[in-house]
Amino acid sequence: MRVDHLRRIGALRRKLTRAGLPGLLVTHLPDVRYLCGFSGSSAALAITRRSVRMFTDGRYTTQATEEVQSPRIDVEIATTAAATAAAQWLAAQPGVGAAGFDPNHTSVAELTRLKEGLPARLRKSFFTPLPAPLVETLRLIKDDEELVIMRQAALMGCKLFDHILPIIRPGLKEVEVAAELEYKARLMGAEGMSFETIVASGSRSAMPHGNASTQPLPRQGFVTLDFGIIHKGYCSDMTRTVHLGTPTARERNAYYAVFEAQEAGVAAVSSGVSSGDVDEAARSVLRREGLAEAFSHSTGHGVGLEIHEAPRIGAKQKARLQAGMVVTIEPGVYLPGEFGVRIEDMVTVTRTGAEILTPATKALIELY
Amino acid sequence: MRVDHLRRIGALRRKLTRAGLPGLLVTHLPDVRYLCGFSGSSAALAITRRSVRMFTDGRYTTQATEEVQSPRIDVEIATTAAATAAAQWLAAQPGVGAAGFDPNHTSVAELTRLKEGLPARLRKSFFTPLPAPLVETLRLIKDDEELVIMRQAALMGCKLFDHILPIIRPGLKEVEVAAELEYKARLMGAEGMSFETIVASGSRSAMPHGNASTQPLPRQGFVTLDFGIIHKGYCSDMTRTVHLGTPTARERNAYYAVFEAQEAGVAAVSSGVSSGDVDEAARSVLRREGLAEAFSHSTGHGVGLEIHEAPRIGAKQKARLQAGMVVTIEPGVYLPGEFGVRIEDMVTVTRTGAEILTPATKALIELY
Numbered sequence: 001m002r003v004d005h006l007r008r009i010g011a012l013r014r015k016l017t018r019a020g021l022p023g024l025l026v027t028h029l030p031d032v033r034y035l036c037g038f039s040g041s042s043a044a045l046a047i048t049r050r051s052v053r054m055f056t057d058g059r060y061t062t063q064a065t066e067e068v069q070s071p072r073i074d075v076e077i078a079t080t081a082a083a084t085a086a087a088q089w090l091a092a093q094p095g096v097g098a099a100g101f102d103p104n105h106t107s108v109a110e111l112t113r114l115k116e117g118l119p120a121r122l123r124k125s126f127f128t129p130l131p132a133p134l135v136e137t138l139r140l141i142k143d144d145e146e147l148v149i150m151r152q153a154a155l156m157g158c159k160l161f162d163h164i165l166p167i168i169r170p171g172l173k174e175v176e177v178a179a180e181l182e183y184k185a186r187l188m189g190a191e192g193m194s195f196e197t198i199v200a201s202g203s204r205s206a207m208p209h210g211n212a213s214t215q216p217l218p219r220q221g222f223v224t225l226d227f228g229i230i231h232k233g234y235c236s237d238m239t240r241t242v243h244l245g246t247p248t249a250r251e252r253n254a255y256y257a258v259f260e261a262q263e264a265g266v267a268a269v270s271s272g273v274s275s276g277d278v279d280e281a282a283r284s285v286l287r288r289e290g291l292a293e294a295f296s297h298s299t300g301h302g303v304g305l306e307i308h309e310a311p312r313i314g315a316k317q318k319a320r321l322q323a324g325m326v327v328t329i330e331p332g333v334y335l336p337g338e339f340g341v342r343i344e345d346m347v348t349v350t351r352t353g354a355e356i357l358t359p360a361t362k363a364l365i366e367l368y
Numbered sequence: 369m370r371v372d373h374l375r376r377i378g379a380l381r382r383k384l385t386r387a388g389l390p391g392l393l394v395t396h397l398p399d400v401r402y403l404c405g406f407s408g409s410s411a412a413l414a415i416t417r418r419s420v421r422m423f424t425d426g427r428y429t430t431q432a433t434e435e436v437q438s439p440r441i442d443v444e445i446a447t448t449a450a451a452t453a454a455a456q457w458l459a460a461q462p463g464v465g466a467a468g469f470d471p472n473h474t475s476v477a478e479l480t481r482l483k484e485g486l487p488a489r490l491r492k493s494f495f496t497p498l499p500a501p502l503v504e505t506l507r508l509i510k511d512d513e514e515l516v517i518m519r520q521a522a523l524m525g526c527k528l529f530d531h532i533l534p535i536i537r538p539g540l541k542e543v544e545v546a547a548e549l550e551y552k553a554r555l556m557g558a559e560g561m562s563f564e565t566i567v568a569s570g571s572r573s574a575m576p577h578g579n580a581s582t583q584p585l586p587r588q589g590f591v592t593l594d595f596g597i598i599h600k601g602y603c604s605d606m607t608r609t610v611h612l613g614t615p616t617a618r619e620r621n622a623y624y625a626v627f628e629a630q631e632a633g634v635a636a637v638s639s640g641v642s643s644g645d646v647d648e649a650a651r652s653v654l655r656r657e658g659l660a661e662a663f664s665h666s667t668g669h670g671v672g673l674e675i676h677e678a679p680r681i682g683a684k685q686k687a688r689l690q691a692g693m694v695v696t697i698e699p700g701v702y703l704p705g706e707f708g709v710r711i712e713d714m715v716t717v718t719r720t721g722a723e724i725l726t727p728a729t730k731a732l733i734e735l736y
Contacts, residue, residue: 040577058664059576062704108471108479108497129476179554186547189582196560208427209408214557296426336430 003145005036005070008138009052015134016047016100023048023090023099024134025114025127027083027106030305031135033233037067044086048093055082055089080117087114091122103129104136133310140302140310141324146234147348150304150326153231154346154357156188157238160227161360168367170219170244174199177225178212185229194228194235194307205241205340208297208332220245222255222339228307235307237328238358239344242365254291254333255341255364261285262343262362265299265313265329269347269354275317282331283315294333302327303346325349326357371513373404373438376506377420383502384415384468391416391458391467392502393482393495395451395474398673399503401601405435412454416461423450423457448485455482459490471497472504501678508670508678509692514602515716518672518694521599522714522725524556525606528595529728536735538587538612542567545593546580553597562596562603562675573609573708576665576700588613590623590707596675603675605696606726607712610733622659622701623709623732629653630711630730633667633681633697637715637722643685650699651683662701670695671714693717694725 012035016024026032026045032054033039035047040060046053053074056064064075078085090099101111115123142150163184168177178197185193200210202221210224217223226239247255265282279299286295298314303326311319313327321327327349332342343362347354380403384392394400394413400422401407403415408428414421421442424432432443446453458467469479483491510518531552536545546565553561568578570589578592585591594607615623633650647667654663666682671694679687681695689695695717700710711730715722 061664062575062702063577103476103480104478106476108474108476110472111476112471175554175557179551182554183547183551186543186550189543191579192564193560207430209431211559296429334430 003037006072008035008143009047011138012047012134013049015137017049019100019130019134021098021100021128023093023096025083025086025090025099025101026135027086027110028102028135031102031105031139034135034139034305036073037069038064039067039233040064042082044082046086046090048090048096051093053086053089055085057082083110083114084117088117091118091126098126098128100128100130100134102133102135104133136310139304141322142304142326142348143324146304147324147326149232149234150236150346150348151357153229153234153236154238156185156190156229156231157227157236158358158360159188160184160229161225161238161240164225165242165365165367168217168223168242168244171216173214173216174201174204174212175214177217177223181225181227190229190231191233192230194230194237198224198226198239200224200340201244203337203339206334206336206338207340208334208342217244222251222341224340224342226342226344233305235303235305236358237303237307237344237346238360239330239342240360240362241341241343242367244367246366247364251339252364253289254335254339257286257289257291258331258333258341258343259362259364261295261331262329262345265331266345266347266354266356269321269327269329269349271323271349271351272320274320275311275313276315278313278321278329279315279317282329286331286333291333294335295331296334297332300328300330300344321349323349323351371405374440376403376511377415379506380415380502381417383505385417387468387498387502389466389468389496391461391464393451393454393458393467393469394503395454395478396470396503399470399473399507402503402507402673404441405437406432407435407601408432410450412450414454414458416458416464419461421454421457423453425450451478451482452485456485459486459494466494466496468498468502469495470501470503472501504678507672509690510672510694510716511692514672515692515694517600517602518604518714518716519725521597521602521604522606524553524558524597524599525595525604526726526728527556528552528597529593529606529608532593533610533733533735536585536591536610536612539584541582541584542569542572542580543582545585545591549593549595558597558599559601560598562598562605566592566594568592568708569612571705571707574702574704574706576702576708576710585612590619590709592708592710594710594712601673603671603673604726605671605675605712605714606728607698607710608728608730609709609711610735612735614734615732619707620732621657622703622707625654625657625659626699626701626709626711627730627732629663629699630697630713633699634713634715634722634724637689637695637697637717639691639717639719640688642688643679643681644683646681646689646697647683647685650697654699654701659701662703663699664702665700668696668698668712689717691717691719
């Protein structure tokens with residue numbers, strides 16, 4: 001499926017016009033990629049009502065030509081920093097007396113440098129911080145091209161889970177499990193992992209972010225696997241917790257409490273529901289089980305070109321879900337010194353509920 | 369080797385005192401890790417002349433206790449964003465009427481939020497942008513603990529190159545080469561790769577940043593391998609370009625021009641020499657060969673907890689190298705539509721020259 005970047009830029013221009021801005025400087029790389037397809041590590045996009053121009057440096061001459069396919073998007077190989085070149089170009093456009101920039105992704109020092117690159121008369125007034133993120137707001141709602149890719153990405157994650165299950169056994173190191181997952185991911189065509197793979201076993205499973213260590217998997221205990229791949233720029237994210245040996249009653253109860261909380265969270269997802277209500281749906285199950293304290297993070301987050309993007313699914317968040325958002329639902333319980341359990345799906349918000357993108361089983365898997 | 373974080377904090381405090389600042393907010397994660405050992409993804413450090421306090425969130429309770437070992441560094445699990453909590457704590461310390469922050473790693477929006485979290489009377493005056501990066505300046509010169517780790521990291525990279533050589537053959541996809549490298553890296557104990565592995569073969573080698581694609585390796589042509597691992601938080605970085613089949617005279621000439629330029633760059637490295645002179649030493653060789661235009665990037669960069677850090681080794685850079693810096697020397701030539709060659713070592717600057725950390729051969733390797 002060919003991505004229609006001009007449609008995205010058109011939608012952005014309508015937002016720009018509404019904000020009364022004749023120009024926009026885009027420097028956050030996932031935003032640049034979303035708007036023009038360029039995936040290099042140095043880029044800035046300058047957008048006016050008439051033109052779009054992407055700036056990168058000499059390392060990317062070939063790649064920029066390959067990736068930026070729309071004839072309406074100009075590419076310029078800059079000899080200064082891409083953002084500086086883009087800012088200067090914007091300021092030189094006739095009728096462009098001001099431009100927005102994203103204060104969330106522009107450092108204090110970068111803004112100073114950008115201003116210093118402008119003619120003196122423009123330094124004070126030219127750049128306006130966007131009152132709300134414009135491109136990130138567009139990216140919140142995935143278009144059809146994105147949903148196709150994200151479904152594929154999530155299914156690749158599920159396949160990896162299927163692949164790793166028969167490999168998990170006591171004595172194998174956590175990093176060896178991670179290595180297997182990542183190797184297989186590459187062979188399946190993933191561009192890379194979307195974050196550092198978490199393999200946390202035994203008492204380490206009580207660390208919500210326990211990156212794979214050299215600790216061998218125990219004979220008895222949980223193994224939490226939280227991993228994601230990058231496919232065509234888009235991230236997948238899923239977590240399953242399996243058990244080596246027979247779980248104790250306490251482990252089993254905790255597992256099913258998380259399982260129930262996770263399903264309640266997914267069941268609460270629907271266009272128009274607030275993120276806080278989804279969080280509460282999951283959290284209230286754990287509270288009822290006396291595990292409220294053990295659930296020490298929020299319920300989920302948006303996913304897309306970035307592994308963590310808007311919206312946040314946390315307590316008391318008022319923002320409402322909208323159809324086309326892709327979010328994770330990932331409650332967990334963590335009992336330091338004992339064990340932890342987390343279960344996570346990626347779902348697309350629909351008009352009437354949620355489409356689960358990660359259909360791997362959530363039943364308690366015991367491995368021997 | 370146990371890392372002496374208090375020594376690093378002591379050196380930082382001397383810089384703070386010289387800058388006339390009673391407090392410092394550190395939010396850049398590699399800086400936080402350098403100063404206290406914590407490696408989680410959410411953290412801020414507040415430093416005054418008397419106290420150091422690290423803020424993170426509830427996901428990291430266990431990990432923070434494990435990693436922050438000095439009893440002189442307090443750990444606080446914050447219920448707000450770590451940086452906000454750290455800013456508020458700083459502002460509440462007696463005698464701390466101002467604090468520095470790093471304008472290179474603080475977004476415009478973040479600074480606004482931090483100020484809004486302070487009592488109204490402090491909002492305008494409390495935070496001062498550091499005139500020069502303090503922690504990054506410390507990190508420029510690697511201490512003995514760091515050099516031990518970085519030597520290990522670089523040698524792990526060389527081992528990977530040895531491992532991959534007999535595997536490279538026509539028809540294997542670039543991503544399969546990357547997968548093998550990354551799998552082996554994990555099994556060797558790497559925490560991950562320090563950047564997206566570059567495997568660029570045939571005409572793709574003309575892309576300085578050609579991430580591994582699904583293209584099969586050709587029967588005839590260059591394969592550029594640029595990769596690095598993370599070991600105990602530290603990055604390695606090396607590039608070798610090998611040839612499948614017998615190189616043409618043009619390929620051979622380009623290879624040896626880059627080889628000579630790279631050796632000239634390394635030979636120019638020494639404490640007291642300017643970065644610009646090192647760049648020129650490499651660049652002048654390629655200029656003499658008529659390849660100046662084909663060398664479209666700078667000669668190298670610092671490496672450490674980040675894959676790209678200060679100093680930059682580029683044309684006309686005036687800053688002088690100092691003993692203990694670790695930098696890459698990586699000239700290349702790129703002939704779009706034809707081929708590219710890059711050779712890169714990681715070296716430590718010494719009082720009298722350079723210690724090469726990546727001693728893998730740079731002779732032209734032909735594989736059949």
